[in-house]
Amino acid sequence: MTAQTDQADAKAARITISVDAMGGDNGPAAVIAGCSTSAQKNDNIRFILHGPAEELKALVARKRVLEGRCDIRHAPDVVSMNDKPGQVVRNSKGTSMWSAIEAVRDGEASVAISCGNTGALMALSMIRLRKLPGVNRPAIAVLYPSSNPQGFNVMLDVGADIRADADDLLRFALMGMSYARNGLDLPRPRVGLLNVGTEEHKGRTELKEAYELIRDHHEEAGFEFVGFVEGGDIAGDVCDVIVTDGFTGNVAIKTGEGTASLIGDRLREAFRYSPLSMLASLLAYTSLNRLKKKIDPRRVNGGVFLGLNGTVVKSHGSADATGVSAAIRLAAQLADIQFTDKLAARVAGLPGEETP
Amino acid sequence: MTAQTDQADAKAARITISVDAMGGDNGPAAVIAGCSTSAQKNDNIRFILHGPAEELKALVARKRVLEGRCDIRHAPDVVSMNDKPGQVVRNSKGTSMWSAIEAVRDGEASVAISCGNTGALMALSMIRLRKLPGVNRPAIAVLYPSSNPQGFNVMLDVGADIRADADDLLRFALMGMSYARNGLDLPRPRVGLLNVGTEEHKGRTELKEAYELIRDHHEEAGFEFVGFVEGGDIAGDVCDVIVTDGFTGNVAIKTGEGTASLIGDRLREAFRYSPLSMLASLLAYTSLNRLKKKIDPRRVNGGVFLGLNGTVVKSHGSADATGVSAAIRLAAQLADIQFTDKLAARVAGLPGEETP
Known part of the structure; x- marks a missing residue:
């Protein structure tokens, strides 16, 4: 038995994650269950949990693996x-x-996680953590399933702001590149700028300007710039990072999720159609489950707020224990490599003026 | 045998479709094969084919069903x-x-079809056919697979123009509604305006203005307005028509197509994984084929240009015979119901000034 050792490791946990236990659709029980799953898999993490103290204490008490690894901060609202x-x-x-953001601000935790209201979380994060020097607009980055070897592409912004000018898009490229390098272990990520065609003459004015800015900076920043890419490349293999404004990015990922969900429903219908197809679905059970794991949004759960003094991971509001655990794994990885510091160095190193 | 009768019907074909036989990735052979498939299924259609006369004559001669149902117009370029x-x-x-557009302009054909360059086709259509009175920006509408009973939603604009102001979006709503009513047989289509959230306070200024315009006009125009919708609703069932600008719409449909293609690849991999899963895929063959038909983009091939004096159907550049045939079926349906006239009446009936 390794229980003894686990317990000892747990007390020496290096990574502290600040968790907003409330605000998700499935209540604090799902969030605590996610913490428990993550704690089992990773001895290096501990938690600061924020919410109604009595309720959280009772939930934590039911998970043995969380014993001695959670601080509870009372927040009644x-x-x-x-x-x-x-x-x-x-x-x-x-x-x-x-309260969860405050723990990052005070340096008690490296990363905060919340399943709550995205707009409110971004607004609070901006006010309390402040933007990194050189950043005018923070961005939300997600990992989108792709046919690249790493299985995912980074896409940003997917909804921090509905606008982005050429300077913002250049900074998104740098932040996305840093995220791809540190989160997906890609030494020289390929960055693409989302447009309605790959020809240079196409698209809105700010996109043509951004194209030139990114082209002029990519060498010194150490990434490859593949130029304009199209919607079909978000899940494709021509680049690793897709840069766009928060309006377009938000519509795109929700369209992708909706389409995937429609195909999933149709697939289930197809297998229920006849006795033969039902038998087939039994035989294919393992294969289909493997597929489900690969494209299950719960397993890549977590948009990351980039461009702030501190890392904030936004989990889906509907996340269950598996989803929360995926978000915690991402948060722990980013905390472990001191991602915020690396990102800050990257964006601060940019020549040129800030936009007003 | 009905060959005699077919032949007689063929000569009395009521619907003439003008077909650009060139410009597709698969050359004129795929286009003529598509015409042949459609001619077999529908006795009411005949074609005017545009391209190098000798090449087209040779291709048509190989398809018996096309005998006496094709006019060939020589166009060397x-x-x-x-x-x-x-x-x-x-x-x-x-x-x-x-040449294909000219046949519609001259009233020889009701609808033109092309697999060629979208931007060029739109530019030529606008110059030669001219915009309908009351329309400032034409739009390209597509049918997107959805969980609605009719199996598809209408989405526009998906790339005629990268911009659209509030007035344009109102006209898109009217044109999309008319297309849904005539193309999908929905007596009272539900229209949604694409945004990053469903709350009224969200989104860009022109979207808030368009919201009010559409809300004020939907009653007299005879459609339901469900308000703002999100990317996830494009394949969903909360509305039948999704209204957006051509930049967002283009990115969204390409993201959806790319995601569907990634899932298809992963599904094939999953079924190749083990002997058991290969056996399962054999058993599920019929079911999977049924699924493929439902979500196969070739079977809903055809963006329709709305807002012009004449209907133009843009088929995918990569369309094969099945794809071209799907586009022809759509074109024939729209020609049959005199869609252009209905649409013109709809948009012209709109009160208020034209934008400059």
Whole structure:
């Protein structure tokens, strides 16, 4: 038995993750279950949990693996999915979300995680953690399933802001490159700029400007620039990082998720169609499960807020224990390599003025 | 035998479709094969084929079903995929694309079809057919697979123009509604406006303006307005028509296609994984084929140009005979119901000024 050793390792855990236990659709039980799954797999992590203390204590007490690895911070209030970002910024001091970000601000934890309201989380993160020097607009980056060897591409921005000018897009390229290098272990990521065609003359003015800016900076920044890419390349293999504004990126990933979900439904229908197809689905059970794992959004759960003094991981509101655990794994990896410092060095090294 | 009767019907064919036989990736053979497939299924259609006469004559001679149902118009030149729209407009008089549009302009055919360069086709269509009164920006509409009972949603614009202001979006709503009513047989289509969230306060300024315009006009126009929708709703069932600008729409459909293609590849890999899964794939063959038919983009091949004096169907450049035949079926359906006239009446009935 290794229980004794595990317990000893656990106490020496190097990585502290600040977890907003509230605000997800499945309540704190799903979040604590996710922490428990992650704690079992990784001896190096411990948690600061934010939410109503009594409720969290009871949930933690049921998971033996969490014993001695959780600090609980009482936060009686919750940011709801319907709260507007502006309201939240003014009235959020007692909320679990505010408290979770505060732990990163104070240096107690390297990364914060929340399943709550994305707009509110970004607004609070910007106010409390502040933007990195040289960053005008932070971005949310996600990992999108792709036919590249690493299995995923980085895409940003997917919804931090509906706008992005040419300077912002250049910074997104640098931040996305840094994320791909540190999160996907790609030494020289290939970056593409999302447009409606690959010809240089196509697209909006800010895209043509961004094209020139990125082309002029990519050599010194150590990444490859493949130029304009199209929607079909988001899941493809011509680049590893897709740069776009938050409006387009948000519509694109939701379209992709919706399409995948439609195909999944149709696949299940197809296998229910006849006795023969039902038998086939039994035989193919393992293969289909393997497929499900590869394209299951729960297993790549977590948008990362880039461009702030501290890393914040946004998990899906509907995340279950598997989803939360995936987000924690991502957070732990980024914390482990001191990602925020690396990213800050990358963006600060950029010549040229900040846009107003 | 019904051959005699077929022949008689063929000569009385009511619907004439003007077909650009050149410009597709698979050459005129694939286009003529598509015409042949369609001619077999529908006695009511005949064709005017545009391209190098000798080459087309030889190809048509090999298909018995096309006998007596094709006029061939000699057009020695081809618009290539790399030609820029501006160049094409100036130097396209001898091309098959120009000739195909001209047959619609002259009233010889009700609909034109081309597999060629989209930008050039739109530019030529606008110059030669002209915009309908009341339309500032034409749009390209596609049918996107969805979980709605009709199996598809209408989405527009997917790339006629990268811009669209609030007035354009209102007209897209009206044109999309008319297409859904006539192309999908929906008496009262539900229209949604694509945004990054469903809350009224979200999104760009022109979207908020368009929201109000569409809300104010939907009653008299006879459609339901469901308000803002998200990327996930493009393949969903909350609405039948998705309205957006051509930049966002183009990225969205290409993202969806790329994602579907990635899942297809992964599915094939999963079934090749072990002897058991290979056996399963044999048993599931019929079911999987049924699925493939449902989500095969070739079977819904054809973007329709809306807002012009005449209907133009753009088929995928990579369309094979099945794809071309699907585009012809769509074209024949729209021609049969005099879609252009219905659409014109719809958009012209709109109160308010035209934007400059």
